Amino acid sequence: MIMKLKVIIKEFLKKYWKFILAFTGLNFFLFYNTFLKEHVYHQKFLWPTILLQLFSEVAIISLYAVLKNKKWKIGKIFIPIFILLGLSHLVITPFYQTYDENAHIARVYSITDGNFIAKADENGEYIREFPSSFMEVMTDAFQDQLYYRKVKKNLLMKDNKDKEGIAFSNTVSYNPIAYVPAIVGVSLGRTLNLPTVLTTYLGRFCTMIVFAVMCYFALKNMPKYKEFMLLIMLLPTTVQQGMAYSGDAMLFGAAFLLIAISLKYIYDKKVKISGSQISLMVILIFLIANCKSIVYLPIAFLLLLIPKERFKKPSIKLIIVGAMIVAAGVSLLWTLTQTPASSDVDVATEGGFGYILTHPFDYGSTLIGTLMNDFYGLIAQLFGQEISPYFIKHTPSIYTVIFIVLAFSLLYRNIERVMIKRAEKVLYALIPIMIVALVYTASFTQWGEVKIEDYTIWGIQGRYFTPLALLLPLCLQPKKYEKRNPISVDYVFMFGVFANSCILACKFLYNF
Secondary structure, eight states: OHHHHHHHHHHHHHHHHHHHHHHHHHHHHIIIIIITTTOGGGGGGHHHHHHHHHHHHHHHHHHHHHHHHTTOOHHHHHHHHHHHHHHHHHHHSOGGGSTTHHHHHHHHHHHHTTOSSOOOOTTSOOEEEEEHHHHTTSOOSSOOTTHHHHHHHHSSSOOOSOEEEEEOGGGTTSOGGGGHHHHHHHHHHHHTTOOHHHHHHHHHHHHHHHHHHHHHHHHHHOOSOHHHHHHHHTSHHHHHHTTSSSSHHHHHHHHHHHHHHHHHHHHOTTOOBOHHHHHHHHHHHHHHHHSSOGGGGGGGGGGGGSOGGGBSSGGGHHHHHHHHHHHHHHHHHHHHHHOOOOSOOOGGGTTTHHHHHHOHHHHHHHHHHHHHHHHHHHHHHHHTSBOSTTOOBOSOHHHHHHHHHHHHHHHHHSOOOOOOOHHHHHHHHHHHHHHHHHHHHHHHHHTOOEEGGGTEEOSOOGGGGTGGGGGHHHHHOOSSOOOOOOOOHHHHHHHHHHHHHHHHHHHHHHHO
């Protein structure tokens, strides 16, 4: 058995040794020339980190080679690979070094206290108190050279009685539905009376497992362009947010799955939609509309493209439309009643929608100008060039360029034999445009993060548009099918391993 595994791994490494050697050399170059020049005090950890990184890369790639040899499909292989990468992010990433995770953690603990609707204190502030032993690892800094020693010290230590508060006014408006996996993990930890540090890690773990399962079913149901979906799922930003406390994990998972199911029933003429599948569609519609904001609801418009012949009764389609309307109403009601009033709104945003209605051309110019200025930055953030709230440059632009090249290589070579009608293409293009406009408008009206005179709307991050990337192949599908040599899925898996490994090593060096 062991000899057989050695042969499988040896043959795989022999086939891709140039690719593996190139990325290994690239990662070494990035550490030595880019990272360590700025952080010389980490030099003594260079070689242990590189050796650990190299061992991890070879181990995960070897596991992939073995699973592929067993004829496992993409979705099935994805689960163990993603869990290994996700666990690495879970352990290495400090709680404070994902976007607003401290506030999301406080919101989750508040919900497990029974406060599904957040309650302000007598000063009008939203604060949840934690043991000071836990607050020791909630460092408010982009670097914490003692982070892992603090975690080791407090992971199994019983909570002390001293309390410190974490403010979470910026996450009050999040519906508890966005935190269901984390709530389960934290509730379990508190029921078992585990230390707060360990309990918080348990919430991350439950979030990661649920996200991985949703991605698996998305890959399983995706009828076309599985490799491109896999590439988006293995991006460092996606993996990180798939385990972190936020609304991203449930939103991304639900969006991936709804897009896959929609395309399956649009293009697979052999299947009929059952009652349980209708129920799943309704659940996903509610998740997408309520995990973060109603602005992502246009993704559900894909369901309207499903031919009536796929339904047992054509009238069932009305259930989907009704679910969209109800989900939109619930999302709007929650947002309007649970969003705290902002105290630092810019003069240009006073009145929110009123300003847009009275100055439509000024706002339109601002929106277009922002998109033109931020386009490459959003792509870089989507990949993970800036993967923390402190905008730490974990990876230089070269990795972003490699991602773009690989993405468009998949779009050019892995063309599927599928006829896409012009009306369908129009909708595939309109959905991202609508969501982008709605995301920026929501930031403008809700948070006031804009300065009209600078023609820039602030507060938007590339990760917000992760699910929209899945519609890109459908928008660019050529009219005529031309058979080309496709890009192997092996390259997608290996790219995901090396890209995540590079970022994980940088995170480790930042906080060791």
